[in-house]
Amino acid sequence: MSVLSPLARVWARLGFVRWLLLIALAAGAYWLFGRDKVDPASQVVSSVVKRGDVEVSVLATGKVEAAKTVDVGAQASGQIQRLLVKLGDRVKKGDLLAEIDPSVSQNDFDEAQMSIEGLQAQQTIKQLALQEAHLELARQKTMIEGDATPRRELEAAQINVKMRQAEIVQLGTQLRQAEIKRDKAKTNLGFTRIVAPMDGVVASIAVKEGQTVNAIQSAPTILTLADMDMMKIQAQVAEADVVRIKTGTPLYFSVLGDPDTKIRAQVLGLEPSPQTINNAIFYNALSLVPNRQGVLHQQMTAQVTFILAQANNVLTVPVGALGKKTGAGEQYTVKVLDAEGKISERQLQIGLRSNIVAEVKSGLKEGEKVVMGAPESSPQPQPERRGR
Known part of the structure; x- marks a missing residue:
């Protein structure tokens, strides 16, 4: 294997550099003289006038x-014994959603019911005592007519009748109070059964089975219906x-x-x-x-x-094609590209205008092309010739 001398290696490197220079010169010549010429008019960006909808929005x-949403709360205190729904369930008005331990409310109801029964028994006794007082009063009246009893006995019999009547009135009041207490206890017992107040979907659940709720200070939310x-x-x-x-x-x-x-x-x-x-x-x-x-x-x-505002099936032109505003009203200058690639200026009347397109009232026909943008080397717009 031969070994190149230092001088040979230098010449080899110079040869590589010469090749790079030749390639660069060839590329530059192609760029300056060898490319095909492009018609500037072909670089014009245009858009076709067509029918569409214009929406101002x-x-x-x-x-x-x-x-509509409803927070379903608990009006009774106690432990949640059963939760009968889950998230996403669709329920109807009146459906049972949850049950709270009814033992306390049931005891209150039973106590109120027994109080009523006791008062009713007392009322029966007082009514019998009133009947006895009436009989004694009648006997005293008969005896006083025969002058067989002192007048104070008659008066005592009269007072006794009034006392028995007052006792019955008093018992009637107590009985009504006890009935109100029983009705309240019955209502509270009903509160242990939580039912749907409307048709809806279970949107959220705030409690779990076994959890204790306290409704004394505020009604805790059990779930939400939507x-x-x-x-x-x-x-x-x-x-x-x-x-x-x-x-x-x-x-x-x-x-x-x-x-x-x-x-x-x-x-x-x-x-x-x-x-x-x-x-x-x-x-x-x-x-x-x-x-x-x-x-x-x-x-x-x-x-x-x-x-x-909205206009349907009308001639439209892109907002980007609108030039300067001229004259009164919504008049603009647009550049129109004809079939031969020539550009001319035309006056355009527009109607509704959105951020994208504008309604053409006059000045353009369907299918014509409007210029969106053109390079600096493109031909200058020529005044449009009108037929005589």
Whole structure:
């Protein structure tokens, strides 16, 4: 194997550098002289005038809630013996949801019932005593007519009748009080059976079987029922946009899980008190939608679009094609690209305008092309020739 001398190695490196220089020169020559020339007009970005819908709208983010929710509380104290529902269960009004240990309430009811029975027995005794007093009074009257008894005996018999009558009245009052106490105990006993106050879905459960609840100071929440057949959309509208929205304004919204499906509704009202979020003021716009298919759920995020104005199946042009505003009204200059690639200026009258497209009132025909943008080397627009 031969070994190159230092001088040979230097010449070899110079040869490699020469090759790199030749390649760079060839690439530069191709870039300057060998490329095909491109027609500047072909670089013009254009859009076809076509029919479509124009929508002036306000966007907002909303939240899906049940139209009606009820916190079902316990009015009786004690241990939860049975919990008959679970999350997501659909219940009807009157269905049994849970049971609290009824022993204390049952004892109160039994005690009240026995008190009533005791008073009723006393009432019977007093009525018999009253009958006896009436008999004694009649006997004394007969005897006084024959001057066979002193008058004080007659008077004592009369007083005895009145006393017995008063005792019966007093017992009647006590009996009514005892009946009220019994009815209250019966009601409290009924409170140990917690039933659904409305049709709905079990949205949350706050207790477990075996847990003790205390209803003396406040009614503890057992569970929450939600009416999921009708849902409420609560949209947060920015302060700058809320002045354009009113009751009856149409809207549609979609949820994150199904962004392509538009659910339509209308504004039922605006909450008067605003919310401050990150130093920005928002007002809640409320609407209701049926949820018969059960697609909507609590706390879903809704992308809401309020429709302020709308034009359907009209000629449209991209907003990006509009040039300077000229004259009175909504008149603009647009650049039109003809079939030969020439650009001319034309006056355009527009109607509704969204952030994307504008309605063409006059100045363009369906199928014509408007220029969205052109490079600096493109031909300058030529004044459009009108037929004589």
